[in-house]
Amino acid sequence: KQEVTQIPAALSVPEGENLVLNCSFTDSAIYNLQWFRQDPGKGLTSLLLIQSSQREQTSGRLNASLDKSSGRSTLYIAASQPGDSATYLCAVKDAYDMRFGAGTRLTVKP
Amino acid sequence: DTGVSQDPRHKITKRGQNVTFRCDPISEHNRLYWYRQTLGQGPEFLTYFQNEAQLEKSRLLSDRFSAERPKGSFSTLEIQRTEQGDSAMYLCASSRLENGDTQYFGPGTRLTVL
Numbered sequence: 001k002q003e004v005t006q007i008p009a010a011l012s013v014p015e016g017e018n019l020v021l022n023c024s025f026t027d028s029a030i031y032n033l034q035w036f037r038q039d040p041g042k043g044l045t046s047l048l049l050i051q052s053s054q055r056e057q058t059s060g061r062l063n064a065s066l067d068k069s070s071g072r073s074t075l076y077i078a079a080s081q082p083g084d085s086a087t088y089l090c091a092v093k094d095a096y097d098m099r100f101g102a103g104t105r106l107t108v109k110p
Numbered sequence: 111d112t113g114v115s116q117d118p119r120h121k122i123t124k125r126g127q128n129v130t131f132r133c134d135p136i137s138e139h140n141r142l143y144w145y146r147q148t149l150g151q152g153p154e155f156l157t158y159f160q161n162e163a164q165l166e167k168s169r170l171l172s173d174r175f176s177a178e179r180p181k182g183s184f185s186t187l188e189i190q191r192t193e194q195g196d197s198a199m200y201l202c203a204s205s206r207l208e209n210g211d212t213q214y215f216g217p218g219t220r221l222t223v224l
Contacts, residue, residue: 004152032211043114043201044153044215051210089152091213097166098143098213100152 002027004092006101013080014109021075021104023090028068031093035064035075037086038103044089048075080108114216116202122222123192130188131219135204142185143213144177145201153201159185160207192223 003026013019023033032051036044048057048064050073056065063076073090087103115134123129135142141160145153156175157167161182174192179185189196199220203213 034213036215041220043217044203046212046214049210049212091152093211097155097158097168099155102150102152 002030002092002094002099004090004099004101006088006090006104008104009102010105010107012107012109015080015082017080017108018076018078019080019106021077021088021090021106023073023075023101025071025073025092025099027094028071029094030068031095033064033066033073034091034093034098035062035073036089036091038089039086047088077106080106082108082110084108114202114204114214116200116216116219118219119217120220120222122224124224125192125194127192128188128190129192129221130186131200131202131221132184132186133202133204133216134184135202136206136214139204139206139214140182141205141207141211142179143203143205144185144187145203147199147201147218148197156187189221192221194223197221197223 005024007022034049035047038044050057050066061078066073087105089103091100117132143158144156147153159179174190177187199218201218203215205211205213
């Protein structure tokens with residue numbers, strides 16, 4: 001059974017800092033890994049999707065990496081802004097379903 | 111609006127009542143997913159459809175839950191004889207396998223069972 005873990009559970013940084021969010025998974029037989037952000041009381045917004053054959057994806061200030069062999073992914077956020085404050089979730093899709101981590105709650109202080 | 115929509119956004123019901131939620135996916139998406147999310151947790155997979163076929167159903171989904179996707183378009187999720195433990199946010203997502211299978215989520219339906 002796939003288990004997805006995100007560390008840390010919460011993170012607070014001053015505006016302008018670069019930061020890294022971590023995601024680990026137990027079964028490397030995945031189709032893809034997706035990073036989402038979720039604002040309080042809202043649905044999920046897809047940020048980046050990395051196929052199992054890829055090592056990284058970039059979108060603006062965001063860069064996500066994937067190391068299947070070690071069961072790890074990182075989301076790098078450059079030059080953080082208060083508007084980046086949200087919960088960031090990673091999700092791993094395998095042959096059966098998509099499993100989510102519990103998320104990292106990010107606060108960027110002005 | 112071309113995103114995923116869900117109706118209603120909020121539902122309050124009494125224990126033992128039946129409730130039905132609706133999800134309208136992005137029009138060209140052939141896959142549709144249902145998830146449940148409780149406070150402080152990531153979404154939990156419930157079931158998914160490819161076109162009108164229900165391909166996977168979580169073992170955690172009791173027989174009080176049923177989902178349909180007639181004609182491969184919108185989907186409904188029904189919960190019979192609701193229990194307080196069913197209180198959660200119910201999220202729907204859709205994707206198109208040919209476009210990399212990125213899932214796009216709706217705003218969710220928040221269910222409160224009294």
